[in-house]
Amino acid sequence: MRKVIITFTLLSSILLSGCSVLEEVNSSLEYVNEATEHINTWKDFGEEAPQMIQEAAADANAKEELETKLNEMLVEIEEFNNTDAPAIAESVHQQIVDKNQAIKDVIENAMVDGEVVLEKLQDSQLYTLINEVTTMMNLLEELGS
Template identity: 45%
Template sequence: MKKLLASVALTLVLTGCSLGEVNDSIDYVIDAKNHINQLKEYAEGAPDRYKEATKDPAAKEKLANELKSLKDDINAFNNIDAPTIAEDLHQNIVSKNEQILAEINGLFDNGQLTLDKVQDSQLIQTIRNTSEFMNKLENLNQ
């Protein structure tokens, strides 16, 4: 991670970017990686949580709350201002996030989580597809 930050900073300095732009770019890379890692962690644990939710109403409620929280986190990320150097990448991540949000919204009927829809959902696969952005973030300035 330190090498990545150093290379981003060096590249931006050498290309004439201001220190503020360098800091914004570094902050963006960190925020975007954290966002993608959060999605990845959700996807890794989701199958077990889905199974538990079919057996336990409290687990179903917890899953519904996790999905709502995930939506809030995605919306927060979508609304950050990306630095100029990352605008295209940010838009690609936002587009994928919009797909994830649509899939999450499709899991609810009248505000209630529908477990049948959860089982048939492509949500986990869509989230896993966000990992493609990690390499792009690491190579942002190379």
């Protein structure tokens, strides 16, 4: 009877530790997918932004669309920054959060009373910061593999 209890206990602990590892792997993969989506959002915005800014300089409607997009990006930053990263991804997550904060500061500094000041946005380091965020894709690929 004692052997059965010991065997059962050992098997239970092996199964439970296996479930824990599986949960950590799933959590890591979910995080990698979410972070990849976030970085792709910035990549897409970085590609669209120059044209949007140019159009905003000539058209009030385009400027309003740019302001809306910038506000959406600020929400995106907040949502991603509040994501719980698995232990294996904490350092990568913190790096992305730091870049997000820098981008957020640039966007907020380019906005005055809810309106974008195009010159401030054009003269900012927005594109440099977006490029830096997109280069973090390599770190995520390493986590995902």
